Amino acid sequence: MRTMNNNYISLSDIKKLETKIDDIYHYDEKIFISFKNCNLRPTAGGQLYDKGKFYNGTWWDIKEVIQKNNKILCWVDAKENNFKVNDTVLIDLDYKRRNAISRMHSAIHLISYLNTDKMTSGHAGYAKSRIDFKGDIKKFEKLFPKIRNNFQNIIKQRKKIIVKYLRSSEIKNVKEFYCTNSLIYRVVEIENYGTSMCYGTHVNNTEEIGEIFFDEPISVKDDIYKINLYI
Numbered sequence: 001m002r003t004m005n006n007n008y009i010s011l012s013d014i015k016k017l018e019t020k021i022d023d024i025y026h027y028d029e030k031i032f033i034s035f036k037n038c039n040l041r042p043t044a045g046g047q048l049y050d051k052g053k054f055y056n057g058t059w060w061d062i063k064e065v066i067q068k069n070n071k072i073l074c075w076v077d078a079k080e081n082n083f084k085v086n087d088t089v090l091i092d093l094d095y096k097r098r099n100a101i102s103r104m105h106s107a108i109h110l111i112s113y114l115n116t117d118k119m120t121s122g123h124a125g126y127a128k129s130r131i132d133f134k135g136d137i138k139k140f141e142k143l144f145p146k147i148r149n150n151f152q153n154i155i156k157q158r159k160k161i162i163v164k165y166l167r168s169s170e171i172k173n174v175k176e177f178y179c180t181n182s183l184i185y186r187v188v189e190i191e192n193y194g195t196s197m198c199y200g201t202h203v204n205n206t207e208e209i210g211e212i213f214f215d216e217p218i219s220v221k222d223d224i225y226k227i228n229l230y231i
């Protein structure tokens, strides 16, 4: 069963969050902080980690966010005596970076709906993203110009991108669905085009995906090919 730390998912739309330092850890000669609540996301749910900074009288950069033992840990480039457990802090999300990742994540969903081959994995990055599909690359190469064209048209159409929380009995026509023992599933729908089970962040409509560039498809192995996306 896949477990999810839902704390950062529910708080991930908040740009500035006041909270307290929960604990301080050392891994690989780096200092990591966990906060009582955290609006920054680790690499999870098909997207790259957030960056940001926090304030406790001085601003400190958060260079990476990881998930370890179901805790969200922020790697801080500072010395341990710069802060202590229970300090009240303000976490400031790097929204420019988050927005780029959200644009990429929505673009990945849209491409996966336009391609009839099954998406085997997707990773939304900051400047570069990747989608892998299972299918015949030769067939896809012929279809790709049309899919790309369709993609650009849907971006202009400003279709809504909606996050919904559904009970398992309400789930139907959801692509990329895997069953867990949760009572409620988070799904993301691109109006008219498709719905996926998803714990990532998205833009509000297809127009906000903006300009995306694609490489030609590249063969990964036998029946798997990938496409890279860039902002």
Ligand SMILES: [Zn+2]
Binding pocket: 045, 046, 105, 109, 188, 196, 197, 198, 199, 200
């Ligand atoms: Zn997703």
